[in-house]
Amino acid sequence: MSLTSVGVELHCRCIMTERRPIGRHIEKVEIIPGSSHCEETEIIATLKKTGKEVCLDPEAPWVKIVINRILSNRRR
Amino acid sequence: MSLTSVGVELHCRCIMTERRPIGRHIEKVEIIPGSSHCEETEIIATLKKTGKEVCLDPEAPWVKIVINRILSNRRR
Numbered sequence: 001m002s003l004t005s006v007g008v009e010l011h012c013r014c015i016m017t018e019r020r021p022i023g024r025h026i027e028k029v030e031i032i033p034g035s036s037h038c039e040e041t042e043i044i045a046t047l048k049k050t051g052k053e054v055c056l057d058p059e060a061p062w063v064k065i066v067i068n069r070i071l072s073n074r075r076r
Numbered sequence: 077m078s079l080t081s082v083g084v085e086l087h088c089r090c091i092m093t094e095r096r097p098i099g100r101h102i103e104k105v106e107i108i109p110g111s112s113h114c115e116e117t118e119i120i121a122t123l124k125k126t127g128k129e130v131c132l133d134p135e136a137p138w139v140k141i142v143i144n145r146i147l148s149n150r151r152r
Contacts, residue, residue, distance in 0.1 A: 027108075028106060028108040028109070029107045030104060031104060031105045031146055032103075033103075041149040043147075058149055059149075067107065067143065071107070071134050071140055072134075073110055073117040
């Protein structure tokens with residue numbers, strides 16, 4: 001749920017991930033593949049209304065479902 | 077492949093989408109669900125090295141494969 005500021009990051013941005021299924025509140029999702037800067041794939045969702053950024057767990061089934069639902073262009 | 081500047085957009089950002097499978101060159105991916113501002117789901121990839129932003133087709137099979145590969149945390 002916590003992350004550092006934006007820009008080119010040379011380390012992992014996510015410290016905690018959101019456990020609650022917040023798919024309906026997502027304005028956009030940023031997916032950052034693992035790299036030499038951060039081994040883990042990081043998923044950062046920006047929430048509607050608040051614009052708050054929260055980290056999601058790439059391994060949580062609901063996260064994969066939400067992302068694939070968005071890719072299928074089913075309306076939020 | 078073209079898109080407008082960043083920020084809170086009140087319209088679609090993608091005009092054209094990249095047809096070539098550029099999965100290996102992706103630094104990060106931004107997924108924006110369809111909304112009242114833009115009906116279509118938009119996927120904007122930032123490329124490694126150049127930092128260039130390109131739009132991807134949410135319906136292209138290779139795009140779904142690349143995103144799901146990233147979610148599975150298989151190293152790029």
